[in-house]
Amino acid sequence: MMKLKKCAKKILFKNGTIIDPILEKGYKGDVLVENGKIAAVGKVDVKNAEVIDCSGLIVTHGFCDLHVHFREPGREDKETLETGSRAALAGGFTRVCTMPNTNPPIDSPESIRFIYEKAKECPIHIHPIGAATKGQLGQELTEMAGMSTEGAIAFSDDGLPIMDGGVMRRVLEYGGMLDKPIINHAEDVCLRNDGVMNEGRMSTRLGLPGNPVEAEGVMVHRDLELARLTGAKLHVPHVSTATAVKHVTDMKKDYKHISAEVTPHHLFFTDDDLFEYNTNLKVAPPIRRNEDRAALIKGFKSGAIDCIATDHAPHTIEEKESTFDVAAFGMIGLESCLGAVLKVLVHEEKIDLMTVIKALTVNPREVMGFITNLFENNTDAELTIFDPEETWEFTKGDIYSKSSNSPFIGKSLVGKVKYTVSKSYLAII
């Protein structure tokens, strides 16, 4: 069981391998946290400190997830800001951005305020993403300026794609004026139709309606062009297809305010894994073919995809334990993230650990304009300490979310979070 306690006045993380994703350097050393702030990084001698032996462990910046669903307000039976925070700490995340598809949706300055106030009491930093259009209906702009003042960090209609290209252009123009990133769930709704999994050999075999890769490809392409047209910042969420990777790669050569994320589940699974109609693998965008997975890995390597985000989406057992057509879309992902991405990217694909850590720390922080240099003295301590080699089986007992809809249960993962420091709390996992 994870233990969560207030940090001691002085706490020394000793003999770890410090990985600094800003300097892109790794070295043996210690990190001293005093009163919840970074007091020293390097070789530290100090008395009267609680000492935590970090030999064999990596000490780095706290992870930052640009894409989570904490379900508050409205579906507190699935997750709350509080329970979501615990799941985040267990996964090494100290900072998350919550999507606005709650009930009611977060589409006004008042509702942003609600999240902002509630988040203050939580042991991690939570930043609300505001809806881009009222009621997430894709028609009228929300009061983005007022929402920004109250703490909105970006704008998105989340799972509901903004289908009308004219509206998307206005959202980008208006959000761009406020210097806030715009995130659009990139799927052409008409092409997606009623697809519940990737369209391909597997959907044909299983008799399930398919969602073609082109549904994502054409929408990403449109959004990229509109971003260039408007000069706005566009963040492409959960890239799942080879064509989308190609479009992002091409546009980044031309226009710089583009960022993109990939989820652990799109890196880990392929549509072949759906052979038993496992509803925990029903997700939007769908788990794709192996060639798409390979393209995501390649795009991550090349830097076209710069962030890892979980799209942590809790659902009740009742909503998942049903037939495939009616089961809800989405899976939780915070607790299993590190073990999944280290396994695939570092251990299987031999990508260097620094690149993966950057995609979990400095890169997402840059997208949102958060402080990035977390090892600077006197910064509020956000630390993640993990064993990069430990092979372990992910079980229900590793889940701290209120929901347990994870296809990673029973899977062997590599890399395990041991300690997370956030907002003067120490989580021992």
Added chain:
Amino acid sequence: MSLQQRHLLGLEGYPAEDIQTIIDTAFTFREVLDRPIKKVPSLQGKTIVNLFFENSTRTRISFELAQKRLSADTVNFSASTSSLKKGESFKDTVQNIEAMKIDACVIRHPTPGAALRLTEYVDAVVINAGDGTHEHPTQAILDMTSLYEKFGYLKGLKVGIIGDISHSRVALSNIHGLITMGADVTLCGPATLIPPYIEELGVNVSYKIDEVIEWADALNVLRIQMERMGVSLFPSIREYRSLFGITTERLANHKKEIVIMHPGPMNRGVEIESAVADGDQAIILDQVLNGVASRMAILYLLLGGKTE
């Protein structure tokens, strides 16, 4: 005689020897059906529940008859009269029924994968009587039994499957079964009703019905669902009939006399002309009789029945 798998969920990956065993057993039950007293005590004392979460007439009657001919006790469940309407979940419904001690479930459900899901919830033997647009294995077995009866072999037999392949569980099960048994399969229908990547299952695809008629030994003509027309999957009945309708005129243009099958219910005058459906080339009513015999064989083999 017994089968390698405990359930019959689909024909994908189903062993060829088991398909052959079922077909052979079906022929022995065909003899029973020709007797004046068409009942054997093979499944006496066994209880089978027919779970129909979707409307069905012929499959349901066929299963019920097969069960009665084998002397099994049967219970029928239909979604329209059940507690499902009161919001009970699939899991609760089936676990309640299983708690009443049954030996086998025959399930028809609108969702692909429902039969597989059922095996997770109950200990009884599960027979898939159609799960959405996925599989309908007993239909494919009765189709293959009928072809076997007519030709005496399946290996190398050329079978055309005509019509709406995308929404057809009959097509998918037939494809898997026929390929496993060594037949050659060509699909023919409008491009909008042919599922993507279907060639990867080892079939050919053609849009030219006359070429398929010329090539085939037998055609399995699928029902065209009129409701597909509205969602622009094909423009009109007139156009469908002119491109893919099986007519006497079309068949007369070819020297070889081929066998015509249809899983029913037919839209006479749409996918199949009445004269063809009622003509000498059609074995549509043999399929119905073989349906009872095949389902008797499947129930008998899966429930370990005793011979008389």
